[in-house]
Amino acid sequence: MTLTLRDELAERSRRAACHVAAGLGLKIDSTELIAFASNMVLLLQPYNLVARVSGEAAVIRSEDGAREREIAVAQFLANARAPVVAPSDLIDPGPHAYDGLIVTFWDYVPDEEARKPETEAFETLAHCRASLASFPEPLPYMRGYNDARQLFHDLWRNDTLGAIDPGDTVRKLVEIDAMLDAGGGASSTSNVPLHGDAHLSNMLMDAGRGLWIDWEDVCQGPVEWDYACLIVSIRNDEMSTEGDSPAIATAIEEIDRDVLEILIVARNLQFDLWDTAIEVLNRPDKIRPNIFLRGVRDLRRRLGPR
Numbered sequence: 001m002t003l004t005l006r007d008e009l010a011e012r013s014r015r016a017a018c019h020v021a022a023g024l025g026l027k028i029d030s031t032e033l034i035a036f037a038s039n040m041v042l043l044l045q046p047y048n049l050v051a052r053v054s055g056e057a058a059v060i061r062s063e064d065g066a067r068e069r070e071i072a073v074a075q076f077l078a079n080a081r082a083p084v085v086a087p088s089d090l091i092d093p094g095p096h097a098y099d100g101l102i103v104t105f106w107d108y109v110p111d112e113e114a115r116k117p118e119t120e121a122f123e124t125l126a127h128c129r130a131s132l133a134s135f136p137e138p139l140p141y142m143r144g145y146n147d148a149r150q151l152f153h154d155l156w157r158n159d160t161l162g163a164i165d166p167g168d169t170v171r172k173l174v175e176i177d178a179m180l181d182a183g184g185g186a187s188s189t190s191n192v193p194l195h196g197d198a199h200l201s202n203m204l205m206d207a208g209r210g211l212w213i214d215w216e217d218v219c220q221g222p223v224e225w226d227y228a229c230l231i232v233s234i235r236n237d238e239m240s241t242e243g244d245s246p247a248i249a250t251a252i253e254e255i256d257r258d259v260l261e262i263l264i265v266a267r268n269l270q271f272d273l274w275d276t277a278i279e280v281l282n283r284p285d286k287i288r289p290n291i292f293l294r295g296v297r298d299l300r301r302r303l304g305p306r
Contacts (some may be wrong), residue, residue: 007055009101013040017051021105022090038278039214043108049088049108054216065211066143067095067102070215073135074106082131083124085109085213093194106213109206116210118234118247124210125198125226132193132218141186143219144196148270149173160280174275176266179259183222191220198226199233224227224255228263232271250286 010033018028021044028044031051035041056060068151069095071087078086087093088105096103140146152169155161161169173296183190195202196217203210231248 012099013053016053016101016103017042020096020098020103047109050108052104054102066216066297073215073218076135077131080131083211085200085211109204111204120210121203122251128212129193139220142221144217145266148273151273162276172269174260179262192223194219194221194226198229224260224263228267232267
């Protein structure tokens with residue numbers, strides 16, 4: 001039976017997390033896979049230490065210092081007592097490279113609630129943005145969206161768009177880009193620090209308080225991008241009620257509704273492109289196209305040989 005890239009990454013991720021932890025002086029007795037998406041998230045015992053191993057995400061996303069920036073941002077926010085899960089203080093949180101993967105270490109917070117309170121999500125996200133306003137380092141502009149634009153071109157060039165209509169996608173990208181440019185783009189004085197990937201799964205509930213994780217796409221841009229990400233997540237949540245909740249109605253009172261609606265289109269497009277890319281990556285090796293050479297070469301250049 002041919003293994004998919006995801007199967008291979010799962011096993012390599014376990015080995016990478018244990019190897020790096022051992023090199024930092026920890027003896028790992030057992031590992032538990034607690035999340036399995038674009039990143040593999042493992043709980044390492046007996047330390048209750050979380051290892052997040054970047055696999056598919058590292059291949060698909062651009063590698064412009066994202067992991068180093070994520071650790072710096074999360075530590076900055078934790079020091080400011082913002083509602084985030086902090087990088088581990090038990091060992092060097094990283095990022096660490098092993099076997100072509102990137103490993104980071106985090107405090108363990110058990111996610112106590114399957115149903116995430118929407119009002120809590122909007123309020124804690126706003127708290128994080130306010131705290132991040134004094135972050136001393138520059139943040140990239142609309143990182144997740146710009147990665148999606150590049151991903152579309154990679155998929156199209158390799159004839160792997162699947163059900164995605166290239167003409168319709170180009171029209172959407174032109175509309176989104178025009179709106180961003182009209183607002184001043186990367187140089188706009190109204191840009192704010194953003195989580196960049198603010199969906200409900202990236203907020204853990206601990207003692208009734210929402211704590212944000214996964215700052216890989218942290219960036220700067222119009223505040224409506226964080227709202228768009230969260231609203232799409234809420235609308236797609238199987239546990240959400242029909243229609244928009246009072247939390248959404250209240251949250252969007254003071255933002256530009258037109259910008260929000262266009263960025264909701266952008267977020268849905270990002271999801272479609274990401275899902276298509278993951279499907280391509282999980283094809284058998286013999287037919288998987290060379291679609292992500294750009295990302296792989298960049299990743300290997302930073303990490304060195306396997």
